[in-house]
Amino acid sequence: AQSVSQHNHHVILSEAASLELGCNYSYGGTVNLFWYVQYPGQHLQLLLKYFSGDPLVKGIKGFEAEFIKSKFSFNLRKPSVQWSDTAEYFCAVAILGGNKLVFGAGTILRVKS
Amino acid sequence: DAMVIQNPRYQVTQFGKPVTLSCSQTLNHNVMYWYQQKSSQAPKLLFHYYDKDFNNEADTPDNFQSRRPNTSFCFLDIRSPGLGDAAMYLCATSSRQGLNTEAFFGQGTRLTVV
Numbered sequence: 001a002q003s004v005s006q007h008n009h010h011v012i013l014s015e016a017a018s019l020e021l022g023c024n025y026s027y028g029g030t031v032n033l034f035w036y037v038q039y040p041g042q043h044l045q046l047l048l049k050y051f052s053g054d055p056l057v058k059g060i061k062g063f064e065a066e067f068i069k070s071k072f073s074f075n076l077r078k079p080s081v082q083w084s085d086t087a088e089y090f091c092a093v094a095i096l097g098g099n100k101l102v103f104g105a106g107t108i109l110r111v112k113s
Numbered sequence: 114d115a116m117v118i119q120n121p122r123y124q125v126t127q128f129g130k131p132v133t134l135s136c137s138q139t140l141n142h143n144v145m146y147w148y149q150q151k152s153s154q155a156p157k158l159l160f161h162y163y164d165k166d167f168n169n170e171a172d173t174p175d176n177f178q179s180r181r182p183n184t185s186f187c188f189l190d191i192r193s194p195g196l197g198d199a200a201m202y203l204c205a206t207s208s209r210q211g212l213n214t215e216a217f218f219g220q221g222t223r224l225t226v227v
Binding site for chain 1 (some may be wrong): 117131144148153154155156157158163168170175178203205210212213214215216217219220221225
């Protein structure tokens with residue numbers, strides 16, 4: 001079965017630290033890749049997406065992600081986190097013609113001020 | 114200017130008592146999805162509509178039904194909620210089927226079963 005793995009369930013960082021959240025998926029066909037963020041009490045919001053082209057994609061709020069096809073990975077990065085980045089982050093993969101988003105279990109990021 | 118609106122935000126229902134969750138959208142999108150998200154787990158797709166065509170996931174229990182009376186509204190009906198159905202239910206929309214499109218999510222309805 002297709003799956004999405006996020007490597008860490010909880011991450012705690014100090015402000016200004018660099019962030020990298022891992023995401024791997026198991027699906028050999030064409031995929032779209034997404035990172036969503038969910039701030040406390042709010043809905044899932046799209047951070048960034050990869051459809052095709054340049055494998056390094058830039059999103060909102062200084063986030064970026066790199067698609068490495070050979071590794072089936074789509075890791076999320078931010079050079080310097082802020083307290084306001086405290087949230088839960090979900091990696092998701094659209095498969096089977098795009099009608100189904102398969103999510104990872106999420107990573108809860110806490111940034112200490 | 115909320116685009117995908119779910120009501121209510123919090124719903125408490127009794128074990129075995131039918132409950133309906135609602136979702137509306139102002140995006141005029143063709144596709145509407147319902148996801149179930151249990152605590153500390155990934156959101157899991159229950160079913161989706163493309164226009165009026167209903168697509169059920171193979172592992173969605175029969176206890177879960179859905180209705181889409183028009184483009185703007187979609188309902189999730191749980192016929193006989195059990196304790197295991199307590200979860201966050203997420204509605205999402207996208208403009209079309211296929212790849213290269215993104216989904217927009219509502220704030221979710223947190224269902225408690227007592």
